Amino acid sequence: MTQKLTIALDAMGGDHGPTVTVPAALDSVEADPRLHLILVGDEAILRQHLGEAATRYGDRLVIRHASEVVEMHELPSKALRNKKDSSMRVAINLVKEGVASACVSAGNTGALMAIGKFVLKTIPGIDRPAIIAILPNKQGGHVHMLDLGANIDCTAEHLFQFAVMAYELVRAVEDKDQPRVGLLNIGEEEIKGNEQVKQAARLLADSHLNFTGFVEGNDIFSGEVDIVVTDGFVGNVALKTLEGMAKMLSQSLKDEFGRNLFTKLAGLIALPVLKAFKNRFDPRNYNGASLIGLRGIVIKSHGNADRHSFGNAIQIGVKEVEKAVVSRIGERVENIFAERKSA
Amino acid sequence: MTQKLTIALDAMGGDHGPTVTVPAALDSVEADPRLHLILVGDEAILRQHLGEAATRYGDRLVIRHASEVVEMHELPSKALRNKKDSSMRVAINLVKEGVASACVSAGNTGALMAIGKFVLKTIPGIDRPAIIAILPNKQGGHVHMLDLGANIDCTAEHLFQFAVMAYELVRAVEDKDQPRVGLLNIGEEEIKGNEQVKQAARLLADSHLNFTGFVEGNDIFSGEVDIVVTDGFVGNVALKTLEGMAKMLSQSLKDEFGRNLFTKLAGLIALPVLKAFKNRFDPRNYNGASLIGLRGIVIKSHGNADRHSFGNAIQIGVKEVEKAVVSRIGERVENIFAERKSA
CATH class of the missing domain: 3.40.718.10 (Isopropylmalate Dehydrogenase)
Structure with missing residues (x-):
């Protein structure tokens, strides 16, 4: 049964x-x-x-x-x-x-x-639930990112808890034993991150999690991490920015192929390839965020x-x-x- | 002379x-x-x-x-x-x-x-210089965004000063009399933004600037604002995230067209269209940020x-x-x- x-x-x-x-x-x-x-x-x-x-x-x-x-x-x-x-x-x-x-x-x-x-x-033991979703990466796999907007001001402990939750989620749904956790930060060496991020990095480094260190925005898609942790303000902006860009690019691709008879013909011939491309990054295939x-x-x-x-x-x-x-x-x-x- | x-x-x-x-x-x-x-x-x-x-x-x-x-x-x-x-x-x-x-x-x-x-x-009168750069928007124009990483923790006054500087810059280089200024925020109505962002919005609304209110990540490309103001952490993450995504998409498009003889042929036929598309969003055409x-x-x-x-x-x-x-x-x-x- x-x-x-x-x-x-x-x-x-x-x-x-x-x-x-x-x-x-x-x-x-x-x-x-x-x-x-x-x-x-x-x-x-x-x-x-x-x-x-x-x-x-x-x-x-x-x-x-x-x-x-x-x-x-x-x-x-x-x-x-x-x-x-x-x-x-x-x-x-x-x-x-x-x-x-x-x-x-x-x-x-x-x-x-x-x-x-x-x-x-x-x-x-969890202070605040968070929103976690899946994004594609360039190795054909994907990455889980949180928080995407539930919590604006996060302490280091909050960020740490987000990582703990995401770690178990990814271990469970991906059957990965030690998913790699990255903490979102910016690149300037000297001023590397605000206080919360620096402190969260220390908590993560001392934990059981497979913490790989700081990642920058472009590393989200690198395939080098399975989980990206950030606060809800940054996560929400990053996600929406991506959505906006994807929409703009997709519209522009349509425009370019619709320009005249030749481009339309070219579009028809390229259609199967463009479809395969679109399918791989189609946000519809990534819809569904968890309130973790x-x-x-x-x-x-x-x-x-x-x-x-x-x-x-x-x-x-x-x-x-x-x-x-x-x-x-x-x-x-x-x-x-x-x-x-x-x- | x-x-x-x-x-x-x-x-x-x-x-x-x-x-x-x-x-x-x-x-x-x-x-x-x-x-x-x-x-x-x-x-x-x-x-x-x-x-x-x-x-x-x-x-x-x-x-x-x-x-x-x-x-x-x-x-x-x-x-x-x-x-x-x-x-x-x-x-x-x-x-x-x-x-x-x-x-x-x-x-x-x-x-x-x-x-x-x-x-x-x-x-x-300026407390902190910022980094400002140009991004394309979907109306074929562009948008100026700051701070992209010089200042991590920003007060409302800092954000306000960023807006003032960007306003003059855009008035000067774009010959726009009243560029539209948006303040980056997240969408949740009730908790709309952290304290700095809320306060900065009040300063902007009371100023001589053409402040159009809060914008979300996806609005950056909408063409509805000429200037997007945010702190250096959020701005840097957003920019790098976009860079990462652009690289991933461009690589994947190459992969898809390189898959076999048919897709290569299709790519050849679609080349002029793809070039026009690429040209429009080519990051090389947007290179050069100002330390304002x-x-x-x-x-x-x-x-x-x-x-x-x-x-x-x-x-x-x-x-x-x-x-x-x-x-x-x-x-x-x-x-x-x-x-x-x-x-």
């Missing part, structure tokens, strides 16, 4: 709501026969989007009604206080109650983190994710459930605390 | 030294008949690189001997203390003495800033700049000399101080 693998989806979240989440859910249950999904949101609307597929998968695809929706630009504190029956809140509740093993939402990041912290609580440090698995999808991207976020949730990421992090943190006390 | 336009080049600086700086200098004097260049460095070596061109341009291309070289990874404080006859130091001295109107170096950034501050001093806030024009070229890139950095120097950027910034800062005192 296969183990039951249940994920709750905030089916109303994101820029596109059920027009994306429902087709992605159908793709996912179709592709993975072990998977059970709970679509959380307005029952009438979800039923309409499901159409005749509503009963096709029996108890593997069910609806859980929730009467409210957290808006994309709603203040997290307001969403937390006022929307106790939102699709986001109910999806997280299902994780808390053990009905689902993870939840996935394309909704408001701040609200997801606030509700996640309130409902699920933080892993004992919570006592439950919460995956944040990009707000404007499409069907394929949202499906990718669901897969990331599946993997973290299978690899029991949260309990692994919990055990590791407990050990570190025990060692610190005995030291 | 045309005005004399003299620029001192640290001819020994950078990863490639005179093999790059000398050919770039020759290109530059050839292309711009107003331009006078002083090649600073080991006379014998430079004479050898110049060959028969040594006398071709008369007093428009001369050598100024300097016996030492600042190494790329030398500590700035050591370079400042111990290398008083380095090509970098002598080039900056020439600006101080009024012999040259600007200097250009591909050498050690930290040393360049340290020596620049020591020799030239900072513009009165010094009482003299100092341009930092990328350390591994090639002949074309280094030539671009020289052109940026020429433009700043022509537009009298330093005195414009000085006057503006003086006005602001006068206003503050009278307020």
Whole structure:
């Protein structure tokens, strides 16, 4: 008998709501026969989007009604206080109650983190949960980076805890025994980093982690590290800057090939190559960031994710459930605390 | 009579030294008949690189001997203390003495800033010089961004001063009357930015600058701002991250087109289009950052700049000399101080 693998989806979240989440859910249950999904949101609307597929998968695809929706630009504190029956809140509740093993939402990041912290609580020993995501590297592999925006001002201890959490996550989901951890910094030798970064480097060097030292922005993609640690301000800016550049380049490539008949023809001939190129770096294949440090698995999808991207976020949730990421992090943190006390 | 336009080049600086700086200098004097260049460095070596061109341009291309070289990874404080006859130091001295109107170096950034501050001093009213460079945007224009690594921990006042300097620079070199200034921040509504950023936003909103508010990483390329202000840690990480990604994408595009006979053929056909694309975003066309806030024009070229890139950095120097950027910034800062005192 296969183990039951249940994920709750905030089916109303994101820029596109059920027009994306429902087709992605159908793709996912179709592709993975072990998977059970709970679509959380307005029952009438979800039923309409499901159409005749509503009963096709029996108890593997069910609806859980929730009467409210957290808006994309709603203040997290307001969403937390006022929307106790939102699709986001109910999806997280299902994780808390053990009905689902993870939840996935394309909704408001701040609200997801606030509700996640309130409902699920933080892993004992972890001061602040963080946001971690995957980026491609130039060796055809990938790199995990955190924090991507949950925590603006971070102490050395926070950065250290981020590294500890990421280390266990990567050990679990990548089956790497000693993932290489880099601490993001800038290159000037003399003034190398601010106080937090310098101190965090000392904590990391003294720890059980495979700390390879400071890395600069261009090293993120080098393939020389598996984990890049930074504070949420820097991480968020770096990630968004990359997104902006990727969009600009992709638009410009389209423009250049669309310029005239000759360039269009050239584009047609080069299409398979360009597709292979695009596929390798397609952000849709990297969609799905984890809110790491919570006592439950919460995956944040990009707000404007499409069907394929949202499906990718669901897969990331599946993997973290299978690899029991949260309990692994919990055990590791407990050990570190025990060692610190005995030291 | 045309005005004399003299620029001192640290001819020994950078990863490639005179093999790059000398050919770039020759290109530059050839292309711009107003331009006078002083090649600073080991006379014998430079004479050898110049060959028969040594006398071709008369007093428009001369050598100024300097016996030492600042190494790329030398500590700035050591370079400042111990290398008083380095090509970098002598080039900056020439600006101080009024012999040259600007200097250009591909050498050690930290040393360049340290020596620049020591020799030239900072513009009165400016606490800290910053590094500003140009990036392309998706509207086919470009955007100026600072600080790119000179200052790690910045107060709101520092960020404000960066904006004031950049505003005058862009007004001068772009002939834009009211360039739009954005302050880099992250998107979470509730916790929008750290204290420095929030306070800097208030200072900017109350100033004479055309402050358009907060921007996120992806807005850098949107074309909606002409200037992006941030601290040196964030700016440096963002810039290097972009560099790393650009390198990865360009390598991957090469790989994909080199895969087999068909893809090579497709690459050949698409070559003109790919070249147009590459040209538009070629970092070589954006090489040359200004050490803004010094009482003299100092341009930092990328350390591994090639002949074309280094030539671009020289052109940026020429433009700043022509537009009298330093005195414009000085006057503006003086006005602001006068206003503050009278307020």
